[in-house]
């Protein structure tokens with residue numbers, strides 16, 4: 001019998017808000033089950049702002065990621081590699097293999113390899129490049145290799161080429177959507193400053209703290225409603241009638257380089273899915 005805290009989920013995003021946006025709902029569900037969850041950001045986010053940058057921004061974003069993790073009681077790690085400078089090279093692969101072995105996940109979540117952002121692409125490629133060597137004992141020999149192989153899955157996205165995202169699992173996150181939004185709201189430098197500025201609507205962000213939280217909640221709910229509609233077919237397949245009406249969802253696609261997502265693995269890794 002495996003203790004719940006021995007089941008470990010590691011989400012590996014490129015930037016300090018990627019894991020929250022793509023898997024914050026499932027992380028809340030895993031945390032409620034007593035599973036250990038680690039959110040990793042492969043870069044420090046030091047260019048993600050229009051007015052501030054460098055060390056002060058990297059430290060601010062690390063603290064925002066830690067605050068987001070604290071909302072649901074999970075772990076957070078921000079790797080000190082500058083934004084836009086992540087490379088899928090041997091040095092970084094070895095660093096990531098050691099990190100993966102130290103946490104010993106049963107499931108890794110990451111970006112798909114075709115994406116507009118080089119940090120997303122290279123994070124994905126690094127995970128793919130690690131997938132076999134995680135279990136090779138004489139590669140990075142001072143960090144013991146686990147015997148178990150882990151399942152690897154991709155976050156959802158809207159990119160169509162060379163192949164559109166095809167969900168292998170879709171999760172109804174309606175019961176925890178407010179927790180997810182509370183996590184996302186911790187990334188103040190992003191959701192209230194950088195992203196609205198980059199979209200040209202910074203002036204839409206209310207000044208009052210309660211009002212801006214309501215403004216963000218509304219936008220976030222729309223986003224996860226769209227996500228539910230995008231994976232509706234899979235939701236219905238999994239949840240039956242309830243899947244046709246569930247309001248908010250997250251979905252993931254299996255990476256064929258990891259362990260197989262067998263029915264047994266699915267039950268263990270997604271115990272909240274029928």
Ligand SMILES: [Zn+2]
Nearest residue numbers: 014015018120
């Ligand atoms: Zn990102």
